[in-house]
Amino acid sequence: MTGLKPRRPKQGVVIFPGQGDWRLDDKSAHHPAIRRALAEASELCGQWIPPVSAVTAASSQVERQLALIATSVGGFEGLTDLGFEPVAAGGISLGEFAAAVVSGALSRDQGYRAVLARARCMEQFAYHGTMMAVLGWEMETLTRWLRDRFGDCVYVSATYGERTHLLSGTRDDLDSVRVLLRRGGVHTAPVPAGIPSHCRLMARALPCLTAAFRDLVWNRPTIPWISGMDGFITRDPHEIQSRLAQQTVEPVSWPKVRRTLWYIHNNVIDGGPGHSISRLVKAGPELFLVANSDDIKAWDDNPDPWTERVR
Secondary structure (H helix, E strand, C coil), X not given: CCCCCCCCCCEEEEEECCCCCCCCCHHHHXXXXXXXXXHHHHHHHCCCCCCHHHCCCCXXXXXXXXXXXXXXXXXXXXXXXXCCEEEEXXXXXXXHHHHHHHHCCXXXXXXHHHHHHHHHHHHXXXXXXXXXXXXXXXXXXXXXXXXXXXXXXXXXXXXXXXXXXXXXXXXXXXXXXXXXXXXXXXEEEEECCCCCCCCHHHHXXXXXXXXXXXXXXXXXXXXXXECCXXXXXXXXXXXXXXXXXXXXXXXXXXXXXXXXXXXXXCEEEECCCCCHHHHHHHCCCCCEEEECHHHHCHHHHCCHHHHHHHC
């Protein structure tokens, strides 16, 4: 038969983004499940947590990080109500915490508490700084260039492809890097993280995080959890706890996560918000995007099915 639209798979590995891509339209932000999750996060930390679309450069780490995990967890609730089912859960940076909740390693409440502790430890102990994207140089070339000119002051904190990387450092150092790279024709872009994450500049926050995580209740997950550092996959709650603390000072590697996806499942659900995971998945022909936050937008046009559940 012709003219029939193929049915999309409903199962896949759900991957949640970090703080690098926060573009979320207001229509998705008003989804009842996301509003409910933001209200829960606000009640937990005793302050209003805004939707991701309202986060600004002046927002605190508590606001930034709680907004992201609440939106991720709430948005994925909307996807599961549409029938999408995770066979494993992973994330990039802060997205690993949403993955811990979805996998069952942390309850929703404990996941919010973990992120609240992460944000407060970073605000109290981390060096001031930020992050920046560098597009066009291979890892070896970029690492050698940074070492020769900046020593141990600027770090490669994430790799998303052969020529796509994030740097972490102080604002002054990254401004110097940006000027020198642009003179050489290399493209750079700011990353609205507000902190120099995934490098040694976060080391002072690590003892605070480790202590806070010991007070949480960790469970054996019902589905595997995937680390954003190296694609390591596990159901061991102690391993997940350790890695969620250690990832603060270790770089992200999407190529290693992608390699894990090749082995376990090539269908990927973008947990959102934004479309950064969707773009990464589409850049590799071996992976197939099953769903993302766009799939829950239609519910906002016809909210009746949700009304009784929200009440």
